[in-house]
Amino acid sequence: MSVQAMIDEWYPVGIAAQLDAAGRNTMLMGEPIVVAKDANGQAKVTGGNGRLLPVKMRYGHVWTSLGEPKKDLFPIPEADQPGRRFVDVGVVRVRCSPLRAVENFLDVAHFPFVHTDILGAEPHTEVQNYKVEIREDVDEVWATQVKFYQPQAAKSASGGITTEYMYRVAAPTCTVLYKTCPPRPSEWDVITLFVQPLTEELCDVWPWMALFDDETSMTDLIHFQQTIFLQDRSILENQIPRLLPLDPGMEIPTRADLTSIAYRRWLKRHNYTYGAQLVAQ
Amino acid sequence: MHTLTTGPWTPVALSADLPVGTVIPARIPAGSIALWRSESGRLSASADRCPHRGMSLSHGFVRGENLSCIYHGWSYARSGQCIRIPAHPGLEPPETIRAKTFTVEEVGGVIWVATDEATTAPPAFEGLAPLRSMTTTAGIAAIEAAAGAKASAEGLVVPVGDTLCLLVSTRDDGQTLIHVLVTGAASAEARIGASRAAESLRRAAEAVQKENAA
Amino acid sequence: MKLYDYILSPSCYKVRLMAALTGVKLDLRPVDFHPGLEHRSPELLALNPAGSIPILEEGDLILTESSAILVYLAAQAAPEWLAGTKPEEAARVQQWLSFSGRLTANLGGARLHEMLLRPGDIGALQAQGIAALRELEAGLVEQNLRGERFLAADRPTVADIACFPYVALAPDGGVSLDPYPAIRLWSRALRSLDGFIEMPGIHRLHELKAEPTVEESKA
Ligand SMILES: N[C@H](CCC(=O)N[C@@H](CS)C(=O)NCC(=O)O)C(=O)O
Ligand code: FES
Ligand SMILES: [Fe+2]
Numbered sequence: 251m252s253v254q255a256m257i258d259e260w261y262p263v264g265i266a267a268q269l270d271a272a273g274r275n276t277m278l279m280g281e282p283i284v285v286a287k288d289a290n291g292q293a294k295v296t297g298g299n300g301r302l303l304p305v306k307m308r309y310g311h312v313w314t315s316l317g318e319p320k321k322d323l324f325p326i327p328e329a330d331q332p333g334r335r336f337v338d339v340g341v342v343r344v345r346c347s348p349l350r351a352v353e354n355f356l357d358v359a360h361f362p363f364v365h366t367d368i369l370g371a372e373p374h375t376e377v378q379n380y381k382v383e384i385r386e387d388v389d390e391v392w393a394t395q396v397k398f399y400q401p402q403a404a405k406s407a408s409g410g411i412t413t414e415y416m417y418r419v420a421a422p423t424c425t426v427l428y429k430t431c432p433p434r435p436s437e438w439d440v441i442t443l444f445v446q447p448l449t450e451e452l453c454d455v456w457p458w459m460a461l462f463d464d465e466t467s468m469t470d471l472i473h474f475q476q477t478i479f480l481q482d483r484s485i486l487e488n489q490i491p492r493l494l495p496l497d498p499g500m501e502i503p504t505r506a507d508l509t510s511i512a513y514r515r516w517l518k519r520h521n522y523t524y525g526a527q528l529v530a531q
Numbered sequence: 532m533h534t535l536t537t538g539p540w541t542p543v544a545l546s547a548d549l550p551v552g553t554v555i556p557a558r559i560p561a562g563s564i565a566l567w568r569s570e571s572g573r574l575s576a577s578a579d580r581c582p583h584r585g586m587s588l589s590h591g592f593v594r595g596e597n598l599s600c601i602y603h604g605w606s607y608a609r610s611g612q613c614i615r616i617p618a619h620p621g622l623e624p625p626e627t628i629r630a631k632t633f634t635v636e637e638v639g640g641v642i643w644v645a646t647d648e649a650t651t652a653p654p655a656f657e658g659l660a661p662l663r664s665m666t667t668t669a670g671i672a673a674i675e676a677a678a679g680a681k682a683s684a685e686g687l688v689v690p691v692g693d694t695l696c697l698l699v700s701t702r703d704d705g706q707t708l709i710h711v712l713v714t715g716a717a718s719a720e721a722r723i724g725a726s727r728a729a730e731s732l733r734r735a736a737e738a739v740q741k742e743n744a745a
Numbered sequence: 746m747k748l749y750d751y752i753l754s755p756s757c758y759k760v761r762l763m764a765a766l767t768g769v770k771l772d773l774r775p776v777d778f779h780p781g782l783e784h785r786s787p788e789l790l791a792l793n794p795a796g797s798i799p800i801l802e803e804g805d806l807i808l809t810e811s812s813a814i815l816v817y818l819a820a821q822a823a824p825e826w827l828a829g830t831k832p833e834e835a836a837r838v839q840q841w842l843s844f845s846g847r848l849t850a851n852l853g854g855a856r857l858h859e860m861l862l863r864p865g866d867i868g869a870l871q872a873q874g875i876a877a878l879r880e881l882e883a884g885l886v887e888q889n890l891r892g893e894r895f896l897a898a899d900r901p902t903v904a905d906i907a908c909f910p911y912v913a914l915a916p917d918g919g920v921s922l923d924p925y926p927a928i929r930l931w932s933r934a935l936r937s938l939d940g941f942i943e944m945p946g947i948h949r950l951h952e953l954k955a956e957p958t959v960e961e962s963k964a
């Protein structure tokens with residue numbers, strides 16, 4: 251376990267629209283922090299010893315870092331694209347490693363069993379070959395051409411379709427997926443999972459979406475995503491160990507898990523091990 | 532510390548609480564297990580951890596003669612061998628994918644699991660029938676104090692003045708598992724009475740435990 | 746019949762479940778409970794000054810207690826879900842309906858705390874939740890000894906639906922269900938009923954469907 255390599259990253263710590271002067275006490279990698287709105291209406295994040303932490307407001311959320319970020323927050327160009335609706339799904343706390351929360355998001359094989367009749371259904375369980383790479387120029391993990399049959403791919407979907415996904419790990423605890431957009435076949439819907447690591451075994455998850463969908467009400471969009479994530483939560487809280495094992499002998503991946511394999515390899519390479527278990531116990 | 536001489540055997544659950552086609556969580560000194568009964572009635576015990584991605588197998592489901600994991604649906608036979616990976620329908624899972632299994636025996640309505648090689652049979656309690664299981668934060672010493680009786684070598688506590696017996700075992704999480712047993716001939720009314728008496732005993736034992744801790 | 750509903754609310758799920766089991770059609774009006782706190786908006790407070798959901802609205806009838814809503818649905822569509830004429834059965838239904846209010850406070854409170862970051866004394870909520878589960882377990886053991894599989898009778902009633910959701914979702918609030926075999930069997934019996942529907946956190950009993958034959962794609 252090492253905080254060091256991950257300390258200079260940006261992490262989500264609140265919904266921008268819900269900032270208030272009173273402030274909210276929360277935690278980042280074991281350190282108590284306060285997220286508040288200052289007299290000028292700007293976000294202000296205070297660390298454990300009263301020091302002011304760097305702040306960014308992006309993608310509907312407040313971001314901060316315990317260290318000195320060397321990079322800007324990762325880009326999501328779709329966040330500036332006209333016509334999209336931006337959805338703050340709301341925080342959900344999960345008793346699991348922040349890295350486990352990200353890894354679960356990168357996986358389609360669980361859809362028929364965990365998101366039954368929504369994102370998947372037996373007998374359509376096969377995961378066909380797809381492409382995975384670590385893009386060196388941007389230092390991100392990408393999986394493309396991931397196809398899966400879905401009974402109800404989105405709130406706006408009216409029947410079963412084969413959905414195509416692209417997955418992207420943009421930061422150790424932040425991941426973005428792009429999926430077939432039923433009302434606009436030429437575009438991708440964007441769904442993200444921004445994870446705030448409270449400790450190595452506890453995280454606050456802030457899903458956020460940028461969608462083309464003019465029909466569905468905002469509340470329905472929120473509820474659709476909350477439904478999906480709460481189905482995952484009961485899985486995430488029951489994986490053993492709670493930490494993500496990076497020891498290859500500990501868990502057995504198959505071809506369907508190539509994204510997870512690449513993610514773990516990338517974490518290891520960068521020493522992103524806050525929330526990881528290095529040696530099997 | 533109380534030492535019981537049930538050898539490698541731990542009484543983990545009552546037969547009636549594990550109908551065919553179901554899986555339940557249980558604990559043995561080696562850790563958590565998934566205890567399951569196939570459609571044809573065969574009992575199995577495996578480590579409560581799916582070799583794929585660590586999901587607890589006791590959250591899974593039993594179809595036919597196999598146990599499946601709820602996360603990605605991998606199925607395991609009684610032997611622990613993985614026999615199906617739904618993401619790869621054409622693939623025969625390699626023999627190296629297997630869940631660790633344990634020996635299970637059912638005697639007189641009590642299910643026992645062995646941690647090591649079992650050379651003896653688990654104990655049988657003549658004339659007693661299982662009523663219900665409960666867990667308690669009280670240790671065996673506190674239960675003995677509340678019952679006014681010592682546990683036998685097999686873990687049987689016969690409380691003074693009651694018509695019930697408690698089969699006790701300490702779990703790896705520090706809690707005590709109690710199987711309440713009554714004489715086979717007891718009427719429904721007597722059984723309800725015994726269940727209430729067991730609740731009172733547990734309350735008393737937990738009070739003793741709290742007092743001793745204070 | 747209009748239900749002000751939230752997909753993650755166990756209390757709203759009671760109503761959706763009852764309606765599904767009895768074939769009643771509900772007109773769902775989703776409420777942005779989290780993160781929007783819409784249940785405390787002027788529009789919703791006008792319907793229910795207590796600021797809670799579910800709210801059932803039909804004509805000028807407004808019901809804001811889930812137990813009352815269950816009784817209303819059953820009385821209209823499926824009276825067999827109400828208590829029969831036996832005094833102890835009628836009393837048991839009332840007993841467990843009242844008890845379900847405690848579950849909302851303790852197990853429900855623990856769940857809101859652990860999942861949606863609601864303030865609260867988590868240790869006390871979980872301890873009260875465990876005490877309630879022990880009572881329920883004892884009650885079910887006794888029912889089984891009487892030859893009855895459900896809380897008030899040998900058939901499910903509104904009392905079972907009132908208690909089931911917060912119990913099934915106890916692990917969301919960090920309260921384990923592992924120590925309760927009778928609750929596990931009861932929960933399974935309810936989940937196996939024709940017309941049963943899930944909510945997030947209560948997954949499908951996949952074994953109720955035979956294992957499908959899956960063809961490998963020729964791609
Ligand atoms: N009147 C009770 C209220 C149920 C309840 O507590 N509902 C929760 C949602 S699950 C609620 O509205 N809570 C209001 C709040 O926490 O602010 C019932 O119908 O059983
Ligand atoms: S964790 Fe069990 S099948 Fe994937
Ligand atoms: Fe999922």
